[in-house]
């Protein structure tokens with residue numbers, strides 16, 4: 217018999233607004249930084265944009281039916297801020313709010329718990345024009361938006377997630393520039409880190425002010441799971457430094473109430489942290505019902521003499537500017553083993569380690585795996601079936617890794633497969649497919665891959681079957 221998950225464990229799947237909705241200029245939606253960026257020549261693979269994406273805006277009923285057929289307990293979706301508040305502040309767009317009310321109502325009627333992310337990277341363009349995340353006003357605008365959503369949708373949302381992966385928003389958006397808005401300003405990226413942290417705290421507080429102390433509020437981080445290339449103290453220090461800039465820059469203020477001293481010292485030549493105003497750290501340090509972790513792969517680092525590799529295992533398109541602000545003497549080793557189509561390694565033990573490390577460091581804070589999955593070059597059989605054994609093996613091994621952490625005492629409450637559908641994979645456009653369900657971008661037809669059938673069986677039985685290891 218395989219591993220059995222308790223009935224209280226939440227199995228779900230996840231998407232994000234810009235990656236699936238399309239209808240970019242419909243229903244009163246305003247432009248976001250991803251509209252601007254994806255329409256900039258050379259920014260995305262093949263010039264792909266989210267103008268149509270999976271056309272979920274028009275096909276959402278069908279997609280909810282797929283969730284029903286998968287049998288998932290929960291669905292993690294995000295709200296497009298410019299769809300509900302086109303300018304990022306000021307009046308709401310009733311048509312946009314009505315769209316999400318309809319979707320959320322259908323989910324509730326189907327018994328699927330909506331996990332709603334307020335920010336999965338589609339910042340209203342007007343706010344970027346006024347400075348974007350490097351300026352404090354953006355965090356204040358986010359508080360207003362979060363409060364408005366709590367009022368408008370609070371009766372329909374199971375769990376609120378303030379931000380998705382602020383690491384990507386700050387460092388890919390403002391340091392390496394491979395994500396919108398495509399800026400390459402390391403000092404501004406650090407200001408963005410802080411204003412994203414502040415936005416999280418302000419939003420968490422506002423949601424509880426609107427809905428009561430028992431409102432379920434969380435945040436999702438892409439914690440990088442670093443390992444040292446050797447057991448030398450130098451390489452251990454490389455891990456410490458990378459963990460500081462990548463992970464503790466967020467977990468420090470959010471979970472411990474302060475920026476780590478070693479991070480502040482490491483960044484002395486980049487920033488003096490003058491953007492931290494009196495009282496900010498108290499605002500950011502909010503109680504959470506759970507911490508969301510998005511996990512895909514591991515990263516090996518070593519201390520280098522000078523300069524660092526820009527082949528940084530991030531699976532994004534080449535940039536000459538590093539996302540690793542202030543880091544000049546760390547080298548990221550090339551990933552090893554069978555890689556996914558993103559060029560990411562497959563190392564499930566990293567997920568077990570990460571869950572155990574967080575449960576040891578933050579006892580009493582439940583954990584949720586809010587994204588996990590893999591892109592592979594799926595093949596469509598002549599009969600139309602999509603056999604994706606590598607994705608099945610990846611999911612199998614990583615869900616087993618979650619179970620291993622739980623057996624060792626980690627309080628993991630759920631797992632969301634990324635993604636429900638093939639979708640707009642940011643800078644990679646439609647050239648990378650993460651879906652359980654295939655999308656034909658000509659016809660927009662949805663086809664279940666083998667992994668979708670496999671996942672539906674897992675959700676129904678709660679039992680992880682034995683399969684071959686990752687190959």
Ligand code: PNW
Nearest residue numbers: 232380381384438510530531532587641
């Ligand atoms: C996450 N990196 O993105 C996002 O939350 C999803 O929207 C996305 O589709 C998924 O993972 C797969 O990529 C990331 O460069 C994008 O390290 C880039 C990186 C990490 C996560």
